[in-house]
Amino acid sequence: MHNDGKVVPFNRAQATPSPLARLPVVVLQVRDKAAQQLQQGLQELFDNADDTLFEMADKARSTVDHHIFFEAMRDLRLKRKNFERVFMEQLFVAFADLGLAGRGDMHLVPVVSYEGASGTSADEAEKAVALEAMLSRVRHRDGLALGQLSARFSELLGRRLDDHENPLGPALLCEFFLQAGRSLGVEIRVKLIMLKLFEKYVLSDADLLYAEANQLLVATGVLPEIKAVPSRRSGGPATREQHHANQSITEPPFEPSGQEAFSALQKWLVAVRGSVAPTLEASTEPQPIATRDLLRLLSHLQQYVPEPDAEDDFDLRNQLEQLLTRVSVKSGRSRVLEEADEDVINLVALLFEFIRDDPSVPDAFKGLIARLQIPMLKVAVLDKSLFSCANHPVRRLLNEIANAAMGWSPPGDNPHDYLYLRIEQVVQRLLNEFVEDTAIFSQLLAQFSVFTADERRRSELLERHTHETEQERLRTEAARQRVAQVINRRTMGKILPQFLLHFLQQAWSQVLLLTTLKHGEQSLPWQTALRTMDELIWSAGLQEDTEAGRRLLEQLPGLLKALRDGLASAAFDSFSTREFFLQLQAMHVQPSGGVDVMVEVREPFVFNSDLSTSLEPLAHDDPDLLTAQQLRIGTWIELQQNDAPILRCKLTAIMAPANTYVFVSRMGLKVLEQTAGQLALALKRGTLRTLDDGLLFERALAAVVGNLRQLNRGK
Template sequence: MQKEGKVVPLAAAIDRGGRTPLPCLPVLLLQVRDKAALQLRQGLQDLFDNADDTLFEMADKAFDRGDQNLYFEAMRDLRLKRKSIERGFLDTFYDAYARMGQVDPLARLAEPGDLRSKAQAERTAAIEGMVARVLSRDGIALQQLGLRLQALLDRPLYEQHNPLGPAALCGYFLEAGRNLGVGLRVKLVLLKLFERYVLRDADIIYGEANQLLAAAGVLPELPPAPRRRAEDRRMRARRGVAKLGQAVGPDAAGQALFASLQTLLAPLRGQFAPRLQAVATAQPISTADLLRLLSHLQHYVPATHEDEDFELGQQLEQLLLRVSVRSGTRRRIEVADEDMINLVGRLFAFIRNDDNLPASLRALIARLHIPLLKVALLDKGLFSRASHPARRLLNEIAGAAIGWECPGTSLRDSLHLRVERTIQRLLNDFAEDTSLFAELLEDFLAFNQDERRRNELLEQRTRDAEEGRVRARQARHQVQQALNQRLRGQVWPQVVVQMLVQSWSQVLLLAWLKQGAASQAWRDALQTMDTLLASITPPQAPQALLQKVPGLLKALRDGLASVALDSAATREFFLQLEQLHLRACAGTEGQPGSEGQRLSEVLVAEDIVLAIAEEPACAPLHVAHAQAAALRQVQRLRIGTWVEVLDEDEPLRCKLVARVDSSDRLVFSNRTGMKVREWNAASLAQALHRGEVRVLDDGLLFERALEAVLDELRQPRGV
């Protein structure tokens, strides 16, 4: 079961997904089916790979919280049901293919017109538009495929019975997603994605099927269908790659730089494959032959999870021995090529030991040793031009993935999969055409731009939340101060103290947060509290109290209603307040008796501290003199700086996303923008001083590696 994702058994895996055996169909039709299934499966994978980003963008743009929740719920459902939808789509496709020409593949989805709801009508209109666009582009190829299938089956095959028709493909998708708990808007979005990632390549399905059938002698006389769309797409891609790859080629500055480095590299000569290099009569092989040997080895680079010992020098030595035996002449590597092998080897040795990169990323990048070595042999400009596509691709991968947290195979996210796919593509396809790096760079930049924009949105939400927390703390401090000024050190009725601390504090908080300390709402809330306390302090003149009570009661009711205090609790408070007013008019203090329990009084002896959901992670610390350097380092940290936390079993990588100066807090998030740590400046300086946290160097990887290697080569050799 673990091999289903690999290339070789994919067709077999798809074939097992079919529900109906196909003994009645010719083998040629089974081949057409399998080719189409492979293409459809890839399109569905692309669809689901991009659905998350699309729905997230729509949720971010939605103004209504209900719409946001709708899209977030759809994202969750898609993740959970992705595999079942893919499997259901292929199962339905196989069923329709098994009964080709016998039934309408869309029969199960058809409904009487008078029973069709407005939503169904809108969905149908969307599908009809999608089908019309496919037919306008690829109608001729589809017609030819229908004629060939009809000739092979020896029975009529109407357009609606063709299991590869665009309407049928849409039907399979709708059938597979029937149990997906999403609304019409999300379904329409998914249909758009289906058109973009599956139906856009329908011409490839039809073209390959027609080519296979024509080669087998099924209506070979039909003229080839126009391949304008597919060819135009490929030509555009080649032109774009050519523009990016124009800079790749001989570079005078690169040649000069490498020539200057050869003097530094001279002491390393002879260390590589010494048994061959030391033979004076050995004939050097050309750079072209060396490239061919490297291309051969490139396909045997082990996967990162395998423990095979793959040392490039040993592998090349074995190949040179075989070449020497076959040719009958000792062969060796040219001096300049050996210098380049040593230089690139030192670069990758630095990368493999660079603890600024996650271990999993180092293992992946190490697989690029041979492709980068081949680029360096072909184009010395790799070392002199920061804009070189191979150099930029390495830097972009390292920069995008610096925040990885050593994910396991079951936890790999879209970025991890994209990096793996990019590196594997280079190992599979890169021979000597360096424009492949430019093509992959363009793809990775486009992908990473979307990934970065999504993470930046989440980081901004984290910053907004932190600013909100700071304001909440400031408001809480002001409210606590107001309450303590009026209540602390005095005896008050317990019911009043309880109401002010538990309920009226919320009225004050709301006024401060919404309108500020200078607002009329804040002053009115304070005035109401002062009036309440004054009204229950005996002795009170009945006439004066009667004049102030109506306004006081109205202000209290309005304020408590604004914080949604329970109506029963509000009614109970006002009943007891009436007793307090009567007692104040009588000029008596609370005495034990029938009302004593209800109107008991308390001494507010300590400061009132309001409850808050989340306290600061670190209390302020005194900075020791030995930590002064670490504190200066903290003060210089810029937004976006990565650190690694080493105080737990698994190291945690996080990025500084917010510096809240008013509360001396530094907030860090993981790569996806979720908050994971916070410190104040002193506590972070202490953690840095103790080695519990370290700042990562997120500079350009190739530049750092090259600078380190050059510094090492320039070191005087000797004792």
């Protein structure tokens, strides 16, 4: 970093000009301007971190806590410059990767990763919850502006760039922060404090970041028809300190002019006009129907919306055509829609066509959500800010419903569980009660949000328990493999009495397993168990008339005691081991004739494993394998396994040492465990696909506008 505070691309970006050379100049301008703001935010973060930690240390109730916070202050001061440097390097890497032809090349760490994590699983789960809450707040508050920025980047790059791939999106900014913080030797309480400060001094200014980036891109002619969302604060960067000082005060969301935003969309809706018109020969000049009359027609149709499982599709535009024809016949005049009203009808119809075909919405919910089309259309006729305001209660309700439903899998014999019934209640209330007072949407949103928040809390608790259980299971699996290794190292290639080999593999292996799990491999009990096994194997090859054989008779009582103590520690009772000790006695007393069966150990001993190892080998650069390896924590997938119902589940952890991918249900229960190779084969067979968990309304609107633009260009 230069002393003047300006951000300069780091060495790697300079050393790899090829990706940067493929980036439009305006993208680099966006990067440099954003880097300056982010650097300023980090500086404010560290300036305030020192004061915050000092205050925590001053209030500490114990000497230990006092020491922890003072050591954290010292660590932050020493590593501050390195922290800021690594953060900015990660930012420049992400922008450089935008210039690469392929996707998924960003060298980043997952936002929430349990693999190789320090601290206890409870600590990591607590950090994961805090991160997810931060991301949710940013997406909720600044999702529209971020989506517009991603759309403009997509236009410049010639390929779709999702919000989570956007270098300025909250997900990647959090990744840069976690990557930079790896060098900090602080405990979980300090990490959580740092995350809160990151949200306060960096993420809270995301609106400024996106507003300036969008304005810069609009000024160069990138999607100017989509009106950029300005900052929530008119004062701009100069108000940062005041904003942070008063952050506890709730700020009203910025609402751009609904009519202005809709007017920009109308330019693209020209291509689909004329799809709603009366099928009647016009004998006189067509007469537009008033908006108020249109609302009455829609309220009439609202009472006849078919059930979700109805076989016939409900075509709203066709239904309106029929009503307009009837009105025209009755009045003797050709009644048509106002241009703006027809544009609203077409836009809402296209949005619901996207939802109907969206794979992220479970099929069981598509018919249910489709019943919201008329209520949403009536709101759009009344209030055009539906298309420009991310905080509009109608679109938030749709997004909340879609988000809750995305992880839903058929619950066995009953296709409609309590989540389905709860959403059905919301839909039915709107159909029964909504006329023109949109306040009902806010009421239902508040009630449904309480329901989903409670669900998330329960899910997080179960997910945490699932993760802890998986960690313990994998620890046990690793211990089993280690025990098998030490037994095989001592027995492979040897000729041993069959009863002795059976004892080692079936009984003493359990002693070793419990010992390593309880005490570890550096402990005295583990070394004692190994020495006892070595002496037992050694004793099987001795002859009575040799010096070693005579020495064995002197050591035999100690060996027998060690064997009995070890078996007792593993809960083997004396009755179950009686036969072994009788055979062992016969072998030691009569070495030449006390053993009936001797075997050569050729096959390695293997513990029964919970993990499947059968897998078709795939090349390291196989595209499906690379896709599987790039799955991020929190990704939802849909999997069809044989004749079983379709399973929807979320990647909750990638567990070392085998990099096992663990998936949980919507309720946080483990439902699937796969290796990257198994996931790749499912991708290859087409039985697995990832689900887009972005906000449904925003995704639908972006897709519809993109299709309309293509349609207009083709004319």
